[in-house]
Amino acid sequence: MMENPVLVDVTRGERVESFHRGAFAIVDGDGRLVASAGDVEQPVFPRSAVKVFQGIPLVETGAAAAFAFEPADLSLACASHSGEPGHVERAAAILDRAGLDRHALECGCHWPSRQEVAFDMVRRGEEPNPLHNNCSGKHSGFLCTAVHLGEETRGYVGADHPVQRRAKAVIEDLTGAALGPDVCGTDGCSIPTYAAPLKGFAHGFAKLVSMKNVSADRAKAGRALIEACMAHPWEMSGTGRACQAIMDLGGRKVFAKTGAEGVFCGALPDLGLGFALKIDDGAGRASDALAAAVIARALRDAEPDLAAAFDGLARKTLSNWNKIETGEIRAKRLD
Amino acid sequence: MMENPVLVDVTRGERVESFHRGAFAIVDGDGRLVASAGDVEQPVFPRSAVKVFQGIPLVETGAAAAFAFEPADLSLACASHSGEPGHVERAAAILDRAGLDRHALECGCHWPSRQEVAFDMVRRGEEPNPLHNNCSGKHSGFLCTAVHLGEETRGYVGADHPVQRRAKAVIEDLTGAALGPDVCGTDGCSIPTYAAPLKGFAHGFAKLVSMKNVSADRAKAGRALIEACMAHPWEMSGTGRACQAIMDLGGRKVFAKTGAEGVFCGALPDLGLGFALKIDDGAGRASDALAAAVIARALRDAEPDLAAAFDGLARKTLSNWNKIETGEIRAKRLD
Secondary structure, X not given: OOOOOEEEEEEXXXXXXXXXXXXXXXXXXXXXXXXXXXXXXOEEOOHHHXXXXXXXXXHHXXXXXXXXXXXHHHHHXXXXXXXXXXXXXXXXXXXXXXXXXXXXXXXXOOOOOOHHHHHHHHHOOOOOOHHHXXXXXXXXXXXXXXXXXXXXXXXXXXOOOHHHHHHHHHHXXXXXXXXXXXXXXEOOOOOEEEOEXXXXXXXXXXXXXXXXXXXXHHHHHHHHHHHXXXXXXXXXXXXXXXXXXXXXXXXXXXXXXXXXXXXXXXXXXXXXXXXXXXXXXXXXXXXXXXXXXXHHHHHOOOOHHHHHHXXXXXXXXXXXXXXXXXXXXXXXXXX | OOOOOEEEEEEEOOEEEEEEEEEEEEEEOOOOEEEEEOOOOOEEOOHHHHHHHHXXXXXXXXXXHHOOOXXXXXXXXXXXXXXXXXXXXXXXXXXXXXXXXHHHOOOOOOOOOOXXXXXXXXXXXXXXXXXXXXOHHHHHHHHHHHHHOOOOOOOOOOOOOHHHHHHHHHHHHHHOOXXXXXXXXXXXXXXXXXXXXXXXXXXXXXXXXXXXXXXXXXXXXXXXXXXXXXXXXHHHOOOOOHHHHHHHHHOOOOEEEEEOOOEEEEEEHHHOEEEEEEEOOOOHHHHHHHHHHHHXXXXXXXXXXXXXXXXXXXXXXXXXXXXXXXXXXXXXOOO
């Protein structure tokens, strides 16, 4: 197994206490590696970082238009959201327009990731339902597509259901990877997730924003989703989350989406670039920091001031319970 | 930097999704490496894994006897507890016997780590206080020692306070490492934490249980704490925690204590062995699994059935929100 480099350090006092290895790829629309570190050919599970790819059929089939999706709805359909009231209400409204409710969702239940939100629910005596699942927006999009095409909605999370087959076909088209049973796992929300090389995921996002090596309709659908996420980052993530911080800073020049187990994918639309990264050990604290560093690298020449701001976002001070500074998480500067 | 080996895999479907590198040492009372992997000479922060070492002055000074510490109190004094009501009440009772209350604690506040416990507090309209801090038992022990010796209690978390100087002297004695400002960081509960080699921490625990290369009084104090933790693992950890699972399985033949950022230390008292491990990236899921594998390795020859049971504990099935099995966390079998 190729050794990936250390890309993120976590310090305590003057020492490195822990460190994270990983790989990243920045790719253009022709599939050229603009920058990389580590093994970008090894298949990795993208998890939620490719929700834009999985959302493309919602737009391509006309379901989004048929059910009056606003940009904020499209962002939610690409979201790993924090289960805040605005997320839950928007997902419920989408389902309602398709004649469905939360009972149609097959993503399972979990408490909102944001502690204050969970505590507020506890105070009100509420329990989580599938609308609180961070994937409920994506699943609402899946259901709308099935309803629009007259498909059976039950079982839409199964690998053989047309909803998942369409999503897989889009990912194969965009990544150029063959996604067979050998690279298939079950995701947290019960849909299949397929491992493919980081370089392929980065190229897929580059295709969408460069409109190279992809059909015009697919690029249009993908760009609509990416633009919706950049315009409405809260709907795609939540209060205080890394994706929101990145897109707030990026000012519609950066799209970025996290995935479980230390993955991040994204795009620089104006530059026609896509990127993908994975932390070997799956740590989100490290992928959050490395995403900022990779974006800084991608912006370095074209947008030096914005790149410097992302270099700042790649470092995070750590404090203890008495608010005493104990160290920091810091991605390596990538030049 | 020496490359540590992959010791823990996290799978999804048939594939390894993420993996964790690290190092471990099993050492006897003479300081001989019985088994190891990776760099065991590199200094690492032990964090809470050496609370037994930090608790030794509580016993050695006579403070524990003066304030009528039962074995369960000694276990709490070595704890990273989950803030459950029984932990909080016991810490409050210890402080009360020393004429103090929670306002004397300088560890800071955080919500209990166990979600149900935090939710119960929210339902009752409560907020966390320093007694809920996972370190409140250790800090109560620090305070009792200071009171017993007639020292100023305020500022007991400072590196120059006698409480912390005694703790440092014990760790230097047991590890054989010089702990200067160059290896000092601030811990989550605001006391100093000192980095030293894994081999030294493992040897320190081996000294206590083998009674070799250590004064009789120090060994007696250390054994009293270790035996208290093995007899009362819940007080040292909490419901569902890895330390409790390990000590429940070990049946007083195994002592083990976790530390933040992927550390575990422990001892096999009957075999006169100590161990220490650190996951490079700091992941607790990996150190929990590796601790079981290291204990299995240490027990392999003397207690093959118990070793096999710990091999089982070194693997944990992962399920998603619909309770579908998605993969597992599995430490490598160590032979």
